[in-house]
Amino acid sequence: MTENAPQQPTELPNAWNPAEEEAGLYERWVSAGYFTADAESDKPPFTIVLPPPNVTGSLHMGHALNHTLMDALTRRRRMQGYEVLWLPGMDHAGIATQNVVERDLAGEGLSRHDLGRERFVERVWDWKATYGGKILDQMRRLGDGVDWSRERFTMDENLSLAVRAMFKKLYDDGLVYRAERIINWCPRCHxxxxxxxxxxxxxxxxxxxxxxxxxxxxxxxxxxxxxxxxxxxxxxxxxxxxxxxxxxxxxxxxxxxxxxxxxxxxxxxxxxxxxxxxxxxxxxxxxxxxxxxxxxxxxxxxxxxxxxxxxxxxxxxxxxxxxxxxxxxxxxxxxxxxxxxxxxxxxxxxxxxxxxxxxxRLSLQWWVKVEPLASAAGEAVRDGRTTVHPQELAKRYFDWVDNMHDWTISRQLWWGHRIPVWYGPDGEMVCVGPGEQPPAGEGWYQDPDVLDTWFSSGLWPFSTMGWPEQTADLAKFYPTSVLSTGYDILFFWVARMMMLGLHAMDGVQPFDHIYLHGLIRDASGKKMSKSRGNVIDPLDWMDRFGADATRFTLARGANPGADMALAEEWAAGSRNFCTKLWNATRFAIGNGAVAGRRLPDAAELTEADRWILGRLRTVVSEVDSLLEEFQFAKATNVLYHFTWDELCDWYLELAKVQLTEDSAAAENTRVVLGQALDTVLRLLHPFIPFITERLWTTLTGGESLVVAAWPEGAIALPAVDEVADSRIADVQKLVTEIRRFRSDQGLKPGQRVATALSGEGFAAIEGHESAIRALARLSDPSDSFSATASLDVALGGGVATVEVDTSGTIDVAAERKRLHKDLAAAEKELKQTEGKLGNQAFLDKAPADVVDKIRIRRDTAAADIERITGKLAALPS
Missing domain, CATH: 3.90.740.10 (Valyl/Leucyl/Isoleucyl-tRNA synthetase, editing domain)
Known part of the structure; x- marks a missing residue:
């Protein structure tokens, strides 16, 4: 697969339409085999096994968050040249699934006992075939780059064999036993x-x-x-x-x-x-x-x-x-x-x-003797075989594994992995492993209970790869690279996988890194629940804002170990970001931007070109460092502000001016603009894969971003040019101050005004005058120019003086009326604050911080009065 096999349109429609494009892009990726891992590859492996959702489940915001983060990790590693396996599957969810099917039966006036065990289990399999796995289709909508050819189910025959093998191993090692102990008993589920x-x-x-x-x-x-x-x-x-x-x-x-x-x-x-x-x-x-x-x-x-x-x-x-x-x-x-x-x-x-x-309730159950297993699980983190992110949550992990009680693993259900123990007529008990024949004869019977769902899901990192057989997948992809999950199941699922994985795999950890994210809460920080009516459906967000906007919103809130308050306006903001990116790329393509061409020498580039390339180099480094530390929120925040604030709002506007200049400079700008967009689309792809794929393939003619190279190794960017940085910073400051000054003068944002620019500070950046005038909506002074207002701006190279002629550009009467209204409000504020500060009784009783705030309000009001009075005096009569 190559990056330069043109197969995409060379033009973009006016707007990005997620509903029309996302599904087709995803199926193209799957059909091309981009997500299918090769156990025979000589590339370094990178493995994540999907925390298996319940077969009864559907996508909720917690899933959407975790899947977004896992997809970002795997897409980036694939672009970096790793052989990536993201293995999907589902959990049989013993109690939940049995309850669903029993409710169906109750609607027919039947119970599971009416059917008997064998027919009831057949009924559950039928239900699973018809209704189970809805969440897998929803994962496709989100863009999960999982290897569908390796999809697993905890009740698959191979995984059932692994369960029997693990139980037998623990039994033979004296780590499972049967005893009467106090358990949690559900009188409804029995x-x-x-x-x-x-x-x-x-x-x-x-x-x-x-x-x-x-x-x-x-x-x-x-x-x-x-x-x-x-x-x-x-x-x-x-x-x-x-x-x-x-x-x-x-x-x-x-x-x-x-x-x-x-x-x-x-x-x-x-x-x-x-x-x-x-x-x-x-x-x-x-x-x-x-x-x-x-x-x-x-x-x-x-x-x-x-x-x-x-x-x-x-x-x-x-x-x-x-x-x-x-x-x-x-x-x-x-x-x-x-x-x-x-x-x-x-x-x-x-x-x-x-x-x-x-x-x-006191009950005769099967138990796992956890002390030696939990001790090994603690040691694996202490000695660095497995690292917990964020580090502060390692203490919770140790609190759990260092104080764990024996684990009851038997369940009085019919749906699940049957305990592989047979009892004889004279009190005999035989544990039967894979390939062994159970005892036969009168009076022998199998234990009626099934195993806790957490027992089979605890084997997930290696049972899904063929254990106990020593398969090619196991040799290539175990131990897995990262487990990403919510901190709320650290004690239950994560600890069990560590215990069972270390025991089954002779001390080799099931994962090198454990990344723990927080929980999703509503905008006010409350836990989401149906009873509160504050649940946000990720499918609804994807329908309204697109999968990319949903994913970007979640990633921007994903600080390790911290809960996330989620609001709809954030998703709308992410959609706006996607629109900004679309419009910028569409403009660039429409103006001849090219990607993949060697960058001109630095001496041939403008300061704006050198500045954006230097910033790009810094951003690539920052994003790489942050993602290595699982700092998704910080990495996406860097990308958001660079893309919106610097690339789109500044460089693109500077480039518009450069594209109108002589042919050599304009051509160089097209190369730089294409390179900048190429790079930023690659960086954003793990988080917003659909829109970046559509934009990048159109911009570059490449095959797919899924198999494109990560910027670190793909693009040679020049070193940061400190002089260019300093001068562009001065341009930004001058334009920003002029825009503020224009507003103070009552000028409309799009209104051009005759302006003279002078001073030592301006002389240092005079080469950017065309851009400054374009960005600040300034026209050249005419012969009859007469300054009615002026502004001094301190820049790195000295003071720049801005003189404007507003005569005839503003409605003096309307502006005078507005300023008088603002003056009256400021005078009222000054009177009120001075009244409080002149009241000794108030000063004696009020807290110091309250008094300080009132002093600040008074000083601000006084400054506003001086500023507004000056503006009134400057208005033409």
Missing amino acids: TALSDIEVEHSDDDGELVSIRYGDGDASIVVATTRAETMLGDTAVAVHPDDERYAHLVGTEIELPLTGRRIPVVADEHVDPEFGTGAVKVTPAHDPNDFEIGRRHDLPMLTIMDERAAITVPGPFEGMDRFEARPAVVAALREQGRIVAEKRPYVHAVGHCSRCDTVVEP
């Missing part, structure tokens, strides 16, 4: 949940204080879950709490149950909190479970999988939320309620899929 699947919110509840025992042998405990007292097997106090020392080792009666339970001493109890005594329900609270283990307490499960009470008696069969007030009423009747606080706001865990309140 499964254990990982921490990531639990969302906490501050809910209104009640805090009830209950007296256990009587007289001197009584203790008051408080709880927000009164129904769980039916499962209490102890009361715990701190060993050093003298208030209860006489009760430690004795038993007290548990109300409503007829049981007697011990009082135990445990250092977990905070004697300063509440009464200093806590009820212990080991089967329904994680802290109580640990107390129960330390004191060998019975662990009574008092609820079934639907969270209904199972304790024989008046509460049996009640839902937990029905049982709660019933238990409190029964205790009140016995005089056991000491205090009740309603409402009592406290943190409550909810299932992230169905919003049901999660119930801590």
Whole structure:
């Protein structure tokens, strides 16, 4: 593939129309194979595996942000000559997908149990084939340069084999085990949940204080879950709490149950909190479970999988939320309620899929012993094999991996990777790896549970490349180069990939760099949610502003690790930027700008030409340095201001004058202008790929920016010319001051005015007089020129004097009326501020910063009065 194979039109339409062009450009890239990686290539590899979205998902702003950043990284590396693999795929999303299909079945009056496991799983596969993967089509709209030939799904046969191989390896290494522990249980989904699947919110509840025992042998405990007292097997106090020392080792009666339970001493109890005594329900609270283990307490499960009470008696069969007030009423009747606080706001865990309140519950589950795996994951970052960006978030990573608890990996679902363990009629347990035959015979059966989705997605960086087989992809593209993801899943997905990747790949890290971006918030900084009605749909933005404007907006707000407040006017501003770029390139092409031609020697170029090329060289260096550090916001900000402020607003205007001059200078300007646009389009391509592709191929006749070279190696730019820089800076300052001066004189922006330019400062830049007059709308002084106003501007080469003849150019009466209005406002402001500053009582009470601000307002008003009075005096009579 070459850069100079003309196949694009040589003219541009009047305006850029994203809806008409983006889809066609994208399909052209895919058809050309630009995104397909070659494992046999001798180019250095650069690899990103897409964080697999749920098969049920659709593109939201968080996806759009992360995909934009990953696409920018991969497009730049491809242009730099790397063999780039950006591997896409989807996660089977166990609970979410099963819930979707079960809702469909419920609409038909059926449940999964009516179908049975095998038919239900077939139904899920059918749903996936029909409705799943909508987000993949949306990724194409955004412009994701992924290798579609390597698309993966976590339930693909090869990935399922990897899951079985990993489970078997962990089992054989003693790192997975089966045990009863406290888990997060969803009574609606009927499964254990990982921490990531639990969302906490501050809910209104009640805090009830209950007296256990009587007289001197009584203790008051408080709880927000009164129904769980039916499962209490102890009361715990701190060993050093003298208030209860006489009760430690004795038993007290548990109300409503007829049981007697011990009082135990445990250092977990905070004697300063509440009464200093806590009820212990080991089967329904994680802290109580640990107390129960330390004191060998019975662990009574008092609820079934639907969270209904199972304790024989008046509460049996009640839902937990029905049982709660019933238990409190029964205790009140016995005089056991000491205090009740309603409402009592406290943190409550909810299932992230169905919003049901999660119930801590003792359950027999499969667990990963994480301590050695987490230790290795911490060491890989500490020794530099993997670097976290921004560095300050490494502390969060260490806080997590250094304090990780064992991980429950079994789920009571039908959709997912079935646990590869078989149980025999005499209590046997056999773990079956890939290629091994499961035991057969009467009484043998496979574990009915499936694995946590995070287990299979934790293998993603290497299972997608063919592990456990040693494939060409694995040899070429592992370890991956960068993981880009939101900091909110640092603890859950990132840590699991690090643990499992290091263990499976003999200590080789799954990625060299972890880049963590922030979350998307609304314009006022609030979290986006459907209930608030402040969710922004990236598809809507792409429809209205185009994919490029959407991407550029997101990239400009992407500071590492920081949340981003997003507003619609920013997208409109990005669209305007694209329009500016389009118009500038269209003007350049229409005026004969050429790209790819050798630059003339510096001596043959104007100062404006040398200035823009020097600035371009600096910008290329700055953007490169910033992108190496994942500073997307700063890099795009540099590109935005260079393109808009310097290239379009200054150089293009200077070039317009030069293009009208002698043929040699004009031809050189065409080469410089073409080179500048060529370079800036390459630099912008990773962020706004569609419009830059259309502009660049038209400007250069090249094949595609996707496979063009990055400016660093493609374009030899001259060194910065400090003299040219200084003189163009003086031109900019003089033109800016003249424009301000014109406004003060009441001249309309497009109105030309006769002007004389003189002084030592002007003499130093006299070669730019034509450009200065064009940019500032100044005409030459006539024989009858008579200055009515003047301005001195201090420049690097001295003072430039500007004298204008405004006679006949302004409506004196209208200008006098406007100035009198401004004068009245300034005089009013001066009177008010002087009144406050003359009030000693105010000065004694007001904070110093408030007084300082009023003094500034007074001084500004006084200066305005002097300025306006001078302008009135200068007006013709």
